[in-house]
Amino acid sequence: MPRSPLALAALASAAVPGLDVYDVLRSPHSDADFDVVIVKDGTGTRWVVRAPRRAAAGAALEAERSLLKALGRAHDTGLLSFDVPRPRGAVQMEPVTDGRAIVYSEVAGAPLVLSRLEPGPGLTAGVGRAIAEIHELPPSLVEDEGLPTYDADEYRQRRLSELDTGMQTGKVPPRLADRWEQQLENVAWWRFEPTVVHGDLGEHQVMVSGDGVRGIVDWMDARVADPADDLAWLVAAAPDDILDSIMEAYRLKRRETRDPHLLDRARLSSEMALLRWLMYGVRTDNADVIADGEGMLADLETMLFDQDDAAQ
Template identity: 80%
Template structure:
């Protein structure tokens, strides 16, 4: 059963001694893994409370806490310009779910609206710089938290394994499977320097205030892996001129040597996100998700092969 906002507020008072809860608000964000509320204290300051709904989510929440503390130190040291939620306390929950509810400072800002971004040096450039700053963080920041770390070839083989699992279901259009396999077997595409990655970046995770990126949230999928993963959503959805502005700022803010196939892998990652959605439905026996995934893969196949689009050579 979902925990009530008042129950979560009570947990917050336990987690942060001296926290005087004045008001309780439902979070505008829904989440399948967490109950979330926003509370105000007597001074008007806002806090976020997250409580896991299942054990796996609780484990991810615990791992994220250490990373957020490290990211907060990186912000205070000037390594990243955007802020992150800062864990301030946790309270053990009773009941079958167990785990701990965690209380964070709220990062002020509105979720990014990709459709409203104009090309040029404004918000588009701020997005590019923010993503570059993630990728410039020292990998030890993630490694020290025990989070996943891959080298380039390990990550390529991981992608191939995901594709093989999808093909075995018989639900992946053969032309898409062949295209993806060629791209994954082209080792020239996969000569990249692994970086810290957010792992689940999108409009809801990037918070904007006064025309620039103010914060980035939801770090539970962070890892050391392919930087292209954090650009996949942009490659899929951003208008070409906006994407060019973002990438121009991104490249200028990176110190690493040029990655000639970064955009190729970003587009591939955006396509494979549809495969992962399909496989989520398969693993959870969710027929609606499976049907949705199959429909999206069918639409992608038609776009790439039936509408005169020339797929990138691999």
């Protein structure tokens, strides 16, 4: 059962000594795994409270908490120009098997709106630089926290395994499956240097103010893997001129630039995100998610192969 906002506010007061909750605001970030609220104290300071709904989510929350401390130090020493949520306290919940609720200081800024970006310098270039800063972090920062680490071929094999599992459901359009399999088996695409990746990057995770990126949130899927994954949302949604400006700033900030198939893999990652959504529905036996996933895959197949037919 979801916990009420008032119950989460009480957990925040227990987790952070001296925190006097003045107001409770619902957060758009609650989902099947976490209850999330924003609380305000008497000074107007806002705090984020996240409570896991099951044991596996609790373990992931603890891993993120440890990583956020390391990322906070990276910001304080100048490795990152943007901030991250800072864990300020934790409290054990009932039932104890669910783990602990974590309280964070809220990152300043508002979520990025991709449609409002303009090509050129300023915020658009700032997004590219911020993503590059993530990819320039030392992999040991993630490895030392026990988070997943893959080399290039391991990651390619992981994607192939995802595709095989999806095909076994019979719900993946055959032409899409063939397209993805060919791209995954093209080893020339998969000669990349693994980097630290956020793993779930999108508009809602990038907090901005004025012309700058102020913070990046939701680091629970961080790992050492393919940098293309952090560009998938941009390849899928950004207009070409915006993507060009972001990638120009990104490449200028990166030391490792010899990756000619970076955007090819990003496009593949954006397409296979629909497969992962479908498989989430299959794993949780959620008929609505399964239907949604099947519909999106069918639409993607139509779009991709109608384009191919029109080009011939």
